[in-house]
Amino acid sequence: MKWIADSIKNAPPSVLEKVLKIASEHKDVISLSIGEPDLDTPGHIIEAGIKALKTKYTHYTSNLGFLDLRKAIAEKLDKENNFKVDPENEIIVTCGAGTAIDLFMRAVLNPGDEIIVQDPGYFNYIYVSAFLNTKVVPVHVKEENNFSLKPEDLEEKITEKTKLLIINSPANPTGSVIPEKDLRRIADIAIENDLLVLTDEIYEKLIYNEKHFSIASIPEMKERCVLINGFSKAYAMTGWRVGYAAGNREIINKMGIISVYTTICAPAVSQRAALAALRGDQRCVEEMRREYDKRRRYMVKRLNEIGVPTVMPKGAFYTFPNVSQYGSSEEVWKLFLEKAKVSTTPGTAFGRYGEGYLRFSYANSMENIEKALNNIEEVIKNV
Numbered sequence: 001m002k003w004i005a006d007s008i009k010n011a012p013p014s015v016l017e018k019v020l021k022i023a024s025e026h027k028d029v030i031s032l033s034i035g036e037p038d039l040d041t042p043g044h045i046i047e048a049g050i051k052a053l054k055t056k057y058t059h060y061t062s063n064l065g066f067l068d069l070r071k072a073i074a075e076k077l078d079k080e081n082n083f084k085v086d087p088e089n090e091i092i093v094t095c096g097a098g099t100a101i102d103l104f105m106r107a108v109l110n111p112g113d114e115i116i117v118q119d120p121g122y123f124n125y126i127y128v129s130a131f132l133n134t135k136v137v138p139v140h141v142k143e144e145n146n147f148s149l150k151p152e153d154l155e156e157k158i159t160e161k162t163k164l165l166i167i168n169s170p171a172n173p174t175g176s177v178i179p180e181k182d183l184r185r186i187a188d189i190a191i192e193n194d195l196l197v198l199t200d201e202i203y204e205k206l207i208y209n210e211k212h213f214s215i216a217s218i219p220e221m222k223e224r225c226v227l228i229n230g231f232s233k234a235y236a237m238t239g240w241r242v243g244y245a246a247g248n249r250e251i252i253n254k255m256g257i258i259s260v261y262t263t264i265c266a267p268a269v270s271q272r273a274a275l276a277a278l279r280g281d282q283r284c285v286e287e288m289r290r291e292y293d294k295r296r297r298y299m300v301k302r303l304n305e306i307g308v309p310t311v312m313p314k315g316a317f318y319t320f321p322n323v324s325q326y327g328s329s330e331e332v333w334k335l336f337l338e339k340a341k342v343s344t345t346p347g348t349a350f351g352r353y354g355e356g357y358l359r360f361s362y363a364n365s366m367e368n369i370e371k372a373l374n375n376i377e378e379v380i381k382n383v
């Protein structure tokens with residue numbers, strides 16, 4: 001321990017690490033704990049990757065990524081998100097959205113700064129903040145609000161030290177989507193309090209019966225906003241490691257400088273595949289979305305029928321059932337793992353307000369989901 005830096009030593013213990021280790025010790029378990037698509041990368045994207053290898057895209061690229069890919073991203077952001085950025089200076093291609101989050105936070109945060117996050121929310125923001133000795137201020141996103149961030153709850157948490165607000169919609173782990181009217185009010189609050197905003201839109205394409213709205217599209221937000229997105233979820237490309245950040249040019253420039261000394265660039269082959277994903281037929285995205293939608297509706301219906309109250313999520317590929325009547329998050333997680341042979345994720349992996357909940361991923365086959373829910377039904381009958 002004596003060699004480890006204080007910032008790493010003092011980071012909160014990861015519930016996720018612990019539960020993944022325990023789950024891995026159990027055999028014949030159906031996993032509903034994974035946060036990645038079970039579906040495969042579409043064929044034409046794989047072909048583009050193979051072609052890139054054969055045509056020797058095997059070297060470093062610009063630290064900001066290939067310019068043609070940045071141009072395709074800029075076109076996408078303009079057309080789909082109404083967010084205009086300059087591909088030369090306002091986009092960086094990264095090794096997944098995860099690296100974009102890390103580079104961004106290192107570029108803007110000082111020790112002692114306060115960061116507001118949704119709780120329950122994606123754990124990366126919390127851990128990266130801890131590594132930087134900053135203070136995470138959670139806003140409880142409540143079940144009665146479909147786990148959506150409410151502007152009035154956010155406003156209460158702002159202090160003199162608040163520098164950054166992180167928004168994730170559609171959200172991990174709850175699948176909540178913040179409505180446009182609330183995002184507009186949140187933008188007003190950010191402007192009134194001179195806050196920087198990171199908007200993580202990685203689940204943008206996995207949205208059901210709603211239209212995605214980006215807070216970055218509000219013109220007054222341009223200077224104070226960085227948008228993060230990637231290819232992992234929409235195109236089932238988690239292992240390719242490619243994502244991006246777009247927005248405030250000074251911040252993107254500094255992120256580029258940090259990346260020169262760390263990753264240097266995102267993998268060249270993966271960048272060529274990502275370009276094919278953006279330029280190619282988008283029907284594959286819609287097909288995957290429909291498949292997840294079917295599973296989502298089935299899972300929520302079954303969970304509610306068997307006595308586990310579950311809000312209908314509007315996006316991503318997770319449900320966030322309330323299991324508090326059966327015990328704590330970790331107790332019920334263990335019960336389902338040991339007795340039903342189903343691994344999920346305790347809500348507490350996503351912050352203190354995740355207590356009483358579990359995260360179920362429906363990025364698994366319908367057959368496995370059905371089997372998992374049958375097993376859980378049997379276990380619940382005997383509690």
Ligand SMILES: Cc1ncc(COP(=O)(O)O)c(C=O)c1O
Binds near residue numbers: 035095171200232238
């Ligand atoms: C909200 C959120 N942001 C970012 C990421 C990281 O995605 P990537 O694979 O692009 O690094 C994830 C992955 O689970 C996520 O859930």
